Amino acid sequence: MKILVPTKRVPDPATNIQVLPDGSGIATENIKWVINPFDEIAIEEALRVKERLGSGEVVLAAIGQQSWQEQLRTGLAMGADRAILVLSESALDSLGIASVLAKIAADEQPDLVIMGKQAIDDDSNQVGQMLAEMLGWPQATFASKVEIKERRCTVVREVDGGLETLAFTLPGVITTDLRLNEPRYASLPGIMKARKKELKEVPAESLGVDLTPLLKVKELRAPSKRQAGRKVASAAELVSVLHSEAKLI
Amino acid sequence: MSEVLVFAEHKNGHLPKTTLVALGAGLELAAKYGTKCVAVVAGDGIEEVATRVAGYGVAAVVMLEHPALKNYVADAHAQALAALVKELGVQFVLASATAVGKDLMPRLAARLGAPMASEVVAFGDEGTLIRPTYAGNALATVELSGPVKVITVRSTAFEVAAPSENAAPVRKVDAAIDPSALKTELVSFEETKSERPQLTEARIVVSGGRGLKSGENFKTVLEPLVDAMGAAMGASRAAVDAGFVPNDLQVGQTGKVVAPELYVAVGISGAIQHLAGMKDSKVIVAINKDEEAPIFSVADFGLVADLFKAVPEMVEEVKKLKQS
Ligand SMILES: Cc1cc2nc3c(=O)[nH]c(=O)nc-3n(C[C@H](O)[C@H](O)[C@H](O)COP(=O)(O)OP(=O)(O)OC[C@H]3O[C@@H](n4cnc5c(N)ncnc54)[C@H](O)[C@@H]3O)c2cc1C
Ligand SMILES: Nc1ncnc2c1ncn2[C@@H]1O[C@H](COP(=O)(O)O)[C@@H](O)[C@H]1O
Numbered sequence: 001m002k003i004l005v006p007t008k009r010v011p012d013p014a015t016n017i018q019v020l021p022d023g024s025g026i027a028t029e030n031i032k033w034v035i036n037p038f039d040e041i042a043i044e045e046a047l048r049v050k051e052r053l054g055s056g057e058v059v060l061a062a063i064g065q066q067s068w069q070e071q072l073r074t075g076l077a078m079g080a081d082r083a084i085l086v087l088s089e090s091a092l093d094s095l096g097i098a099s100v101l102a103k104i105a106a107d108e109q110p111d112l113v114i115m116g117k118q119a120i121d122d123d124s125n126q127v128g129q130m131l132a133e134m135l136g137w138p139q140a141t142f143a144s145k146v147e148i149k150e151r152r153c154t155v156v157r158e159v160d161g162g163l164e165t166l167a168f169t170l171p172g173v174i175t176t177d178l179r180l181n182e183p184r185y186a187s188l189p190g191i192m193k194a195r196k197k198e199l200k201e202v203p204a205e206s207l208g209v210d211l212t213p214l215l216k217v218k219e220l221r222a223p224s225k226r227q228a229g230r231k232v233a234s235a236a237e238l239v240s241v242l243h244s245e246a247k248l249i
Numbered sequence: 250m251s252e253v254l255v256f257a258e259h260k261n262g263h264l265p266k267t268t269l270v271a272l273g274a275g276l277e278l279a280a281k282y283g284t285k286c287v288a289v290v291a292g293d294g295i296e297e298v299a300t301r302v303a304g305y306g307v308a309a310v311v312m313l314e315h316p317a318l319k320n321y322v323a324d325a326h327a328q329a330l331a332a333l334v335k336e337l338g339v340q341f342v343l344a345s346a347t348a349v350g351k352d353l354m355p356r357l358a359a360r361l362g363a364p365m366a367s368e369v370v371a372f373g374d375e376g377t378l379i380r381p382t383y384a385g386n387a388l389a390t391v392e393l394s395g396p397v398k399v400i401t402v403r404s405t406a407f408e409v410a411a412p413s414e415n416a417a418p419v420r421k422v423d424a425a426i427d428p429s430a431l432k433t434e435l436v437s438f439e440e441t442k443s444e445r446p447q448l449t450e451a452r453i454v455v456s457g458g459r460g461l462k463s464g465e466n467f468k469t470v471l472e473p474l475v476d477a478m479g480a481a482m483g484a485s486r487a488a489v490d491a492g493f494v495p496n497d498l499q500v501g502q503t504g505k506v507v508a509p510e511l512y513v514a515v516g517i518s519g520a521i522q523h524l525a526g527m528k529d530s531k532v533i534v535a536i537n538k539d540e541e542a543p544i545f546s547v548a549d550f551g552l553v554a555d556l557f558k559a560v561p562e563m564v565e566e567v568k569k570l571k572q573s
Pocket of ligand 1: 013037038120457458459460461484485486487488499500501502503504505515516517518519520521522523526536537538539542554555556557
């Protein structure tokens with residue numbers, strides 16, 4: 001079983017994000033960069049599927065800059081087998097990213113794509129669904145449980161009002177939710193091994209995919225800050241202000 | 250014709266508030282562009298709900314019917330909607346950013362080769378759209394180009410559509426679906442049963458965090474407050490991850506976004522990912538024993554106290570109020 005795991009580099013979720021005064025982006029000095037947490041969960045799940053089956057290959061794919069090598073190496077140290085880094089200096093939109101991933105899928109012919117439901121920088125929650133459509137594959141988004149028997153894949157999804165179970169025959173695209181698993185840390189031997197694993201770089205232009213973005217970010221602004229209010233001394237005072245002052249209860 | 254097409258999601262014939270918000274946002278967008286807002290209801294045997302949608306000020310309702318649309322599945326719905334969008338020649342397709350909206354709209358966008366903006370909170374000038382990014386730490390102004398544009402809206406950011414006096418015409422369309430392209434089987438749905446108001450519809454939300462320490466404490470300590478206040482219950486990721494409460498109660502960047510009139514955070518520290526899901530609430534109350542907890546920086550009323558003492562006291566006080 002070959003599993004493709006798209007992997008994005010994002011600021012650590014604990015980072016205090018500052019919007020640049022000119023609105024062109026965020027301040028990037030002092031940012032610790034990590035694998036998108038949902039993609040880390042995807043890598044973990046791919047490794048578990050491979051381990052359960054006793055054979056297979058986990059291939060990471062990223063569309064970004066040279067610096068993204070760092071996160072791909074981390075994924076390789078977790079246990080992925082090899083990585084593909086598509087280099088692009090210009091800003092791409094979700095359709096562009098999905099098109100590149102579709103091209104990689106066409107070349108690599110994976111049985112399954114597992115990826116994050118959402119990148120925690122752009123918060124789009126789009127690429128997995130777009131990729132599934134481009135490939136004409138079934139999709140199971142927001143997965144909290146994945147089971148694969150032979151070529152049959154059963155996925156429990158976190159949806160509004162409960163849990164939904166979908167099934168499909170491979171190939172397909174799964175996007176991960178937070179409860180799917182707890183990603184492992186890269187071990188020291190894993191880190192040593194990762195240095196020797198293949199990390200292939202490919203210029204985006206060489207793929208013959210139209211990457212002209214149809215979504216452009218014109219400006220970023222900091223949202224207005226909420227003012228802290230006041231402290232109350234007791235539960236009784238709290239209920240009393242909510243009743244007589246805020247008129248809420 | 251260039252129109253705004255709103256995907257009116259329904260749940261077994263019921264129209265959730267999130268759908269009324271999508272209709273409200275669609276009407277607002279159509280008014281901005283001086284065009285019509287049309288709604289589409291998809292399913293099988295949906296005449297009643299389609300007729301109800303027709304009563305919310307839209308110009309027309311399309312009833313998109315096919316046995317394969319009986320239950321929601323992404324591939325069937327994306328196929329049917331894409332064909333309809335092409336037939337109608339619409340400029341915007343809009344849905345609420347619910348679990349279904351998030352699952353469906355990107356797939357539809359890809360099928361149409363159209364760009365998509367997720368969780369839009371406002372329509373800007375010159376065709377721009379405003380949407381939060383970085384867990385709400387930045388508001389992005391984005392511009393979509395191309396003949397069709399796909400949008401999901403955040404349900405806390407727009408008004409619900411008002412019922413209209415006249416009902417719009419309802420037109421039935423047999424959906425164009427190639428059954429050989431349907432590859433997903435819906436196996437089951439395990440509903441989280443609750444008598445309480447829906448998280449995304451409630452006027453008051455009371456949420457608990459890791460500070461509650463157990464699912465048992467959610468029941469014995471927090472739920473009495475939730476019920477005394479007639480509130481919906483929410484939770485932080487930590488509480489959900491620990492299995493204290495079901496997944497769909499998670500409020501935050503990657504859970505549900507709520508903006509009730511009153512949000513009460515109990516034993517929640519106020520991580521940025523949690524704030525992203527509730528900081529637009531009208532009034533925020535925080536109860537936490539740590540006076541340095543970041544939740545207090547957004548709270549209108551803060552109580553530094555042990556929740557196991559403060560919450561039962563609150564329940565008593567609220568009950569007293571209700572009796573008087
Ligand atoms: C990719 C990603 C996505 C995420 N998405 C979300 C999301 O959507 N929603 C979300 O909520 N989080 C999300 N998180 C997690 C978030 O970063 C925090 O870890 C989480 O919100 C913490 O939950 P908490 O406040 O309940 O727990 P903690 O941070 O552990 O806080 C518990 C609080 O309870 C207080 N407390 C303890 N005992 C008592 C007592 N007896 N009386 C009063 N107070 C007490 C403590 O002082 C503390 O402030 C996400 C994280 C990541 C990385
Ligand atoms: N530049 C990228 N390179 C690789 N994968 C990506 C990239 N952008 C997005 N993805 C994948 O798409 C998922 C959803 O991202 P998004 O739709 O941007 O929220 C992420 O979790 C990644 O798995």
